[in-house]
Amino acid sequence: MAAAGGDAQGNFVLGLDLGTSSVKAVLLEAGPHRGLLVPTASASQATRADVSPSGKAGPQAREQDVHRILQALSECLGALPARQLQRVRLIGVSGQMHGVMFWKSQQACTWTEKGPHGIFEPLQVSHLITWQDGRCTGSFLASLPRPKSHLSVATGFGSATIYWLLHNSPEFLQPYGAAGTIQDYVVAMLCGLQRPIMSDHNAASWGYFNTESRSWNSHLLEESGFPTHLLPDVAEAGTVAGRTCHTWFGIPQGTKVGVALGDLQCSVYSCMSQSTDAVLNISTSVQLAASMPPGFKPAEYPDPLAPVAYFPYFSRTYLGVAASLNGGNVLATFVSMLARWMADLGLEVVEGLIYSQMIRAALAQTDTQLTISPTLLGERHLPQELASVRSISPCALSLGHVTRALCRGIVQNIHAMLPSQQLKEWGIERVIGSGSALARNEVLRQEVEKAFPLPVSYGQDVDAAAGAALAMLQAVTREDN
Template sequence: MMADNQAVALSPCTTPGTVCTLGIDLGTTSVKAALVVGTEQGQLVTQSCSRETQAQADSPAAGAQGMEQDVQIIIEALNECLVALPQEQLQRVSHIGISGQMHGVVFWKTNQGCKWTESGTGHTFQPEEVSHLITWQDGRCSSSFLSSLPQPQSHLSLATGFGCATIYWYLKNSPDFLKSYDAAGTIQDYVVAMLCDLESPLMSVQNAASWGYFNSRSKSWNTEILRESGFPIHLLPEVGDPGGIAGRMSHDWHGIPTGTEVGIALGDFQCSVYSCMTERTDAVLNISTSAQLTIPMPLGFQPPETPDSLSAVAYFPYFDGHDVLESSVYTQMINAALAQNDTRLSICPTIFGERHMPERLASVTRITASDLSLGHVTRALCQGIIQNLHSMMPFQHLKEAGVKRILGSGSALSKNEVLRQEVEKMFPFPVIYGKDVDAAVGAAIVMLHRK
C-alpha cells in the first residue's frame, strides 16, 4: 500500500487547553485519518495520513456486474494510517468521528466480527466472520430487478448499489449467503461496531437514507413494506442522529485510550461538505473524478415523501435536522487545458450516465473539421461538464435558495483554468477556490463541535 498524502504537524495536541479529536474516512479508493485540535482560535489539523486501499475483490455471485472490496485490506490500510500518526497525540484523543462511502453494505456475525490482538502500539483488530463490502458502485441490480421491488416510502429513489437493494438481490438469488450473518451496515458502521463492541449495529440517518427504504421525516425504516415482501428486517441497524455517540472503545487502539467516545458513523458526502461550508449561504462545488454541487436547504425544509426517479437532484440528511441538496455527474477529467475562448463543438460528458438518468450516455455533436483541435475539444469538454451541472441545478435555483458565493474544491478545479472559467461563466457568483473538502477532517470537527 502506498501513502498518497501526509501533512506536517501544525500544532501539537499536547498544548495545554487543547482538545484532540480523530477523524477517519473510509473512502472508495483510500482511507484517511486526521487529528484535529480545538483551541480558542479555532480548529487546526495537526497531522493526517492516507493510504490507498487497492481492495478490489472478485464477486463470484454477481460476476462482472459486481463491485466488491476486501474488508481485511481496508482495515489494514486504516491500521497503517494510525501507526503513522504520533503516539503522544493519539493518547490525548477524546472523541473519534468516522465517515465512509455511503450506500454500500457489509455483513458480519455479532460478537464474531473481529479479533483483537496486541501490537507495538496497543491493540488492533482484524476482521473475522465478515463478508466483502458490496460498494455503491455495484451494478448487480438491473433496472428490471429494481422495478420488481416494492415502492419505497422515501424521498430517495432506489438504485443499484444501495444497501437494501443489495440485500433484496441476495434474498432472491443467494438466500443461503444471508443466513451466514446476523448484522449488516456500511463499512463505517462496521468499524464503529467493532471499536465499541456493539451488540447490534447503530447507523446514522445519513447512512440509513443512503440504503433506501428509509423515511427521513419519521427517521424510520419502511418496516411494514419490507416485512410484507419477505425482507430480512433483522439485518436493519438501529438508527440515531448524526453527531450522537455510538459508544465507548472497548480496547485501547493504537494508543487511543479505552473508553474514548466514538460517534455514530457518518456519510462521507456530508462530512466533506461540513469540512468547508462555513455559511448557510455557501454552495460547495467539488470536481475531481466526480463532480458535486451542493447547497443547504432552508430551515424547516422537509423532503418529499415519495421518490422522483426522474429528478436530477437528491436531498440528503445533514446535521441538526437539516438537509443538503446535491447534484452529481460522473466523468473522466483531463490533466491540462489549453486556452480556447469558445467552440461550436458540443460534448455531453456523462460517460457513466446519471443516477436519475442512466441511459443518458456521452455524446459529441456539432463536429466540424475546424473544431477538432485539442483546444476546441478541451474547451467543449469543460463546457459540457459545467453545463451538465447547471442543467441539474441552475444558477436561478441557487439564487432563489439564497446562495451568495460558491466554494470551489477538487483537483480538477485547482489544476484546470479553463474549467474555472466555465464555472464563472455559468454561475455568476463570487467563487472562492482552494476550499478543499475533507471527509476525515469533517468527521473530526463534527465530534469537536458536539463535545
Template sequence: MQAPRREEDKASNAVGSPCILGIDLGTTSVKAVLMEETRQGPAVIASCTEATGAAIESHDISGPKRDEQDVRRIVAALDACLGKLPPQSLQRVNRIGISGQMHGVVFWKTSRGCKWVERDRRWRFEPDAVSPLVTWQDGRCSSHFLSSLPKPRSHLNVATGYGCATIYWYLANNPDFLKPYDAAGTVHDYVVTMLCGQEKPRMTTQNAASWGYFSTTSRSWNTDILRESGFPICLLPEVVQPGDIAGRTAYAWHGVPKGTEVGAALGDFQCSVRSCMTQDTDAVLNIGTSAQLTVAMPSEFRPGDTPDPNSPVSYYPYFDNRYLVVAASLNGGNAVATFVDMLLRWMADLGIQGSEPEIYQRMIKAALAQAETGLCISPTIFGERHSPERLASATGIATSNLSLGHVVRALCRGVVQNLQAMLSSDRLKQAGVQRILAGGSGICKNEVLRQEVEKAYPFPVVYGKDVDAAMGAALALRQKK
C-alpha cells in the first residue's frame, strides 16, 4: 500500500481559528486536507493521501469488462487518512466538503447503511448493507445495450459506467441484485449520507448530471421517461445545488465535533478545476488516471436538452450556475500504466524480473532521448464515451522506430493529440484562453507528456498550480455563508 503523505504549514499563525475539512474519494486513493484562513488567504495546514486498494478482481474474463470497488476499503482508507491528521486541528473543523469519482453508483439499505463504532476514543462508521461500487470505468453497458435505452431529455449522453445506465443493466441482466437495496448514490454521496445519519442522499446537480437522465435546465430527473421504462424511481436521490449543506455530523467523527455542517457531495472534476482556476481565461488540463481539458463557458451559456452522441466534448455543471466545456478522455495516465504493465508481463514471460518504478523511470529516460518519431500511436485502449468501440492502434511502423524511446514518445504524444482532437487549440482561442494550468499525477511525473503538451498547444503552460479535488471541495464550502 502507498505510504501516506502528510504536510503541515508550520508558518500558520491562525492557531485556534476554524478549519474546513476537504475530502476527495478518488479512483485509486483518498485525500484529506485541513484548510484554515490566514492573513494571506485560505491555506492547507495539513493533508494526507492514502491508497485504497479497493479494486475487486473480476473472474469473468469472457464477459464485458467489470470495474467494481470495495466500499469498505475506501472507507478504511479514509479512516486511515483522518487518523494521521492533527487531532487538535480536527477538533476545530466547522465544515466538511467532500468530492469523489463521478458517474459510478453504490447501493445500500437505508436502515442498515453503516454501523457507528468507537475505537481509540474516535467515532467512525463501518459500511454494512452496502453493495460494491460500480465505477465510472465499468464497461458492461455495450453500445448495443445503450442504444436500447430510452433517449434522455438532457444535453448529456448516457454512457457505460453512468449510474442510471448501470441500474438499467442490472434491471435487464440481474434484477435480483437490486432487491435488497432502497437507496443509491455515488460513493461520496454515500459517505455524506452516513456522516449525517440520514437515510436518503441529497445529490448535487454535478453528480446527478454525471448519472444521466437529468436535465440541468430544469434541475430535475427525467422521471416520466424513467418511470415509463420501469426504472426504479425510488433509487433516485433528491437533487440540490453545489455548495448546499446536506446535513450535520451525527457523531464526533474522528474528533470532528458532532453537529458539524457537511456539504452535499461534489464532483471531483469540478472540484479539481475549482482548486486552481483563478481567471475565466484559464484552461485547466488534468492528466491523472484519465485526462481532461476544460475551460469555463460564459455565465449566460445554457445547454439544450438534446444530447449529441457524437460530440467529443460535454458541458458539466460547475458552480454559481455556470458550465464547463470538457474534453474528458478515458485515456490518460492509465494508457501509460497499461504499457508499463505490458512490459512487466513480457519480462516475466522471459524470466526477467523488474519493478514498476524502475521500468517507468527507464522508459521515460529513453523517450527523453528520442525527441521526435515517425511512429504514431492512438492510445484509446479504453475507448471514449463518444466512441466506446474505438480501439488503440499504431501506424507508421518502421524498423527505424521500434526502440523503446520511439514507442514511449509516440504513446505520450498520442495521449495529448487525442485530447487535442477533442478540444482543439482553435476552440480554446475562441474561448479567450490565455494560459493552460496543468496538473495531475500523470503529467507531474512524466516529463515527456509535459513536452508534448507544450508542442501541441500555443499557450503558456503553468505547472505550479496544484489540481487538487480535496482542496477544491474545501474551497467550495468556504464560499457558503
C-alpha cells in the first residue's frame, strides 16, 4: 500500500550527491510536462570525513569516515521541507567515483526512529578509501594483470585498492562480504539489498570492467586470486535498484531508488541540454566532456598516454572526457604563494583581496607573451610533466601579465587535451561553461572564448544531485511508456 501511495500521489524527485568534501540533497517537483523538473529546495553539508589512514597504507592514502558522511546526509535530509519529502516518488543517487568501502552482507546498518524520522546508521563497515588514494605505486600497478577494458587502472580505483589490500593486508578483507562505492552502499541500505548493485558508471571507474559486454573481467581476476565475491552485480545506468525498505525522513516506504550513478555523468547530464553541447567545468580541477556520436565504441585496450577517456553515459552511449587535475587549485596556490611572500615581507593581506586585485590587473592586461604551463599536479596521462614558465622578459613580470598567462595556461591545457577541432568532428556546436572558478573569474571566461571558436554559454551550472534526480525521472518515464 505504501509503495502504491508513494507512486500515485507523489510528484517530487529527490536527488542526492555524496561528494568528496560535501553531501548535497535537492528536491525537484515534476512539472506539467513529463521529464521537466523544477527545483524547490536543496541543502548541502560539509562532511569533514577525512581520517588518518589505517594499517600499512602510508601517508599517500586517503580515507574517510563513513559515519560522518552518513551524518552529513541525514543533516541534509533533515533540512528539507517535511511535506515535500512525504510526496517523494523517486530517489536518484550519485557520488564520488572510483573509491571503495566494505561491509558485511547482512546487518550493515541499523534503522532507528530519531525524533519524527526513520534513519539508518552504518554498522560493521570499513572506512571509505577515496579516489584520491595514492597507496598504489606505479610499480605496483605495473605488476597487476592487464585489464580487458578500454580504461586504464590507476591508484584510487576500487579494483586496484582491493588488489593492494589483498597483497599487503589480506586479513583486512576477511570480515567483509560486499564492496562498493559510498553511493552504492547508501542505495543498498535504503533498499535492504543483501548484495549491492552497481551501475556501469561506477563499475567502469573501478577498472577491470568491460563496458561493451557490461561485465567484470571475472576469469582474469579469479586467476590472479582477486576476491571476486566482493564485486557488486552491475546494472545499466538509469535502472531501478529497488524500493525503500523503511520510511526515511518521511519518504514513503516502497519509493523507487535508482542504481547509484557517477557524479561526473550526473554533473554533465544536469546541464547538457543537447547532444551537440560540450560541457566545460572549471572548479578545483577542469573537465571537458562531450557526448560521443551514436554507434561510437572505444578501443579494446587502454592507452595510458591518451588525454581523453571514454566513460559510459546513458542509453548505451559514451562521454568523451578530458579531465585535468589543474584548475582553480592552481590559481588558489598562486594566491597562497603571494600571501606567503607578503607575510615574509611583513605585510598581512587577506587572500580574497589578493585574488580580486590580481583579476583586476589581468583584465587591464588583455594580452601577454608570457607562457605558463600550469600543470603543478601533473596529469593522469603525463604524471611527470610539472609546471613551467617560458618567454619571461622584464616587461612581462607585472601581476597582470602573470595572472593573464596563468588563466590562459589553464584553458589552453584543457584545450590541448581535447581540441576544438576534435569537438567539431564529434558534431559539437556549443560549449556550456560552468563551475565556481569560471563563474567568479572574467579572465578565465575571456580565455575560454579565445580558445574555443564555438558559441560559449554560461549560467547552467553543473549539479550532480539534480542530474541524478533528472536521470531517474526520465528513466522511469521511459520505462512507463
